Amino acid sequence: SVFEEFMDTSYIKESSKKFYHYAWNVISKYLDTNILLTNINRATILRIDKDLRNRGLKQSSLGAYMSFLRILLNHATKCGYVQYRISPFVGYKMPEPTIRDSWLTVDEIRKIRDLRIENKEVSKCRDLFMLSYYLGGINMIDLLAVNFNECNGTLRYIRTKTENRAKANKYVEFHIPEEAMEIIERHMGQDGFLSCSDFQRRDKFARSFIKNLPIIAEQAEIKRFIYYSARKSFSQHAYDLGVSESVIDYILGHKVNKGGTSLFSYISVTSEKATKAIRLALD
Numbered sequence: 691s692v693f694e695e696f697m698d699t700s701y702i703k704e705s706s707k708k709f710y711h712y713a714w715n716v717i718s719k720y721l722d723t724n725i726l727l728t729n730i731n732r733a734t735i736l737r738i739d740k741d742l743r744n745r746g747l748k749q750s751s752l753g754a755y756m757s758f759l760r761i762l763l764n765h766a767t768k769c770g771y772v773q774y775r776i777s778p779f780v781g782y783k784m785p786e787p788t789i790r791d792s793w794l795t796v797d798e799i800r801k802i803r804d805l806r807i808e809n810k811e812v813s814k815c816r817d818l819f820m821l822s823y824y825l826g827g828i829n830m831i832d833l834l835a836v837n838f839n840e841c842n843g844t845l846r847y848i849r850t851k852t853e854n855r856a857k858a859n860k861y862v863e864f865h866i867p868e869e870a871m872e873i874i875e876r877h878m879g880q881d882g883f884l885s886c887s888d889f890q891r892r893d894k895f896a897r898s899f900i901k902n903l904p905i906i907a908e909q910a911e912i913k914r915f916i917y918y919s920a921r922k923s924f925s926q927h928a929y930d931l932g933v934s935e936s937v938i939d940y941i942l943g944h945k946v947n948k949g950g951t952s953l954f955s956y957i958s959v960t961s962e963k964a965t966k967a968i969r970l971a972l973d
Contacts, residue, residue, distance in 0.1 A: 692727070696765045713758040716742070721759075727772035730763065735778050753785035760784075793922035794915055799823065801910040815902040817873045818884070818895075819920050824870035826862070826941035826968050827921030830896065838874050839882030841866060844961070849943030862943045863961035867972055928971045937967045 693714050702710065720741040721734070738759070742752050760779055766772050794802075803820055807813040822828050831850050846863040866874070879885045899917050907914050921942065928938050936946050940959040 692762055692766045692771065693723075695769075696762055700765075709754070710758060713755050716755055717759055727763075727766050730778050732776070732778055732780065732782070735759075735782055739782070749785045756782075756784060792916055792919045793926045794912065794919050796927060798910070798912045798915075799923055799927075801912055802906060805906065805910050807906070807909070809905075811898060812902045812905050814877065815899055816906050817877060819899075819903070819906075819917060821870055821873045822917065822920035823924050824867050824873070824968075824972060826864065826964070827924040828862075829921070829943075830899075830917060832943075834884055834895075836884075837882040838878055838884075846961075852943060852945070859940050859946050859959060862941060862964075864941065864964040864968055865961075867968060869972060924971060928967055931970055933967045933970065937963055940964055941967060 697707065697710065717738065720738045725734075735756075739752070739756060742755060747755075763772075763778060767774065799820075802816060805816065807816055818830075818833070822830070822833060825833070825845060828845075828847075829849065829851065832847055835850070836845065836847060843866055844863065845866050846861050848861055874884070877884050903916060904914060925938055925942065928941075929935070937959050939946050941964050946959055
């Protein structure tokens with residue numbers, strides 16, 4: 691009943707709703723769903739953790755399921771349905787996801803950029819991968835939502851993944867590099883969107899990436915990479931060039947971290963600074 695109430699009363703994105711329902715279906719296989727909240731304790735958590743680990747789940751999946759269970763218990767506690775003298779999660783170390791080592795070197799990015807590709811679908815995947823890199827590692831969902839007819843040379847968007855989180859830098863904003871404009875003009879429709887922007891075609895295009903990026907990797911004679919590699923690679927290259935972490939965070943759409951100082955109480959990262967950082971990395 692706590693799960694049902696949480697889903698009914700909380701503001702949750704549609705994509706998250708699907709995961710929460712899936713996570714609950716997994717968790718409920720190892721938890722008596724009629725159990726009283728007061729009877730959930732540390733032993734309950736450890737047993738569920740052990741059962742899920744025995745399924746051979748990845749650390750990231752295990753962590754996501756256990757985090758959702760903690761969200762439900764926190765909801766119940768805040769609503770006053772239960773008060774734990776000792777939290778069921780006390781002393782429990784949440785599984786940490788494996789960091790994806792998916793960034794590419796500068797030379798590997800150049801190989802992808804300069805590759806001669808005859809197949810149109812494969813070529814389009816390469817172009818949009820490079821476009822993500824040129825636009826500071828923009829996520830696919832955000833890239834496909836941009837109306838470039840309205841940009842006037844400046845990209846300004848709210849990162850979908852963090853749009854509901856409180857942060858001073860609500861928008862990501864910088865001038866669109868000329869390298870990016872060449873690709874945009876090649877694949878933009880009359881409506882200003884890239885020619886794969888509706889939901890069904892976006893899903894189709896995601897599958898196209900999964901199929902075609904390994905082909906590009908083989909032709910370029912580099913290690914396997916994914917669409918996310920554009921974001922990881924831009925971040926790494928900008929950092930290696932000395933771009934400050936706060937500017938990189940701004941470009942990626944992250945919350946600009948104060949880093950334990952009061953500096954960001956007085957200054958903010960500007961679109962001009964982001965534009966210079968992107969130009970530095972692309973050069």
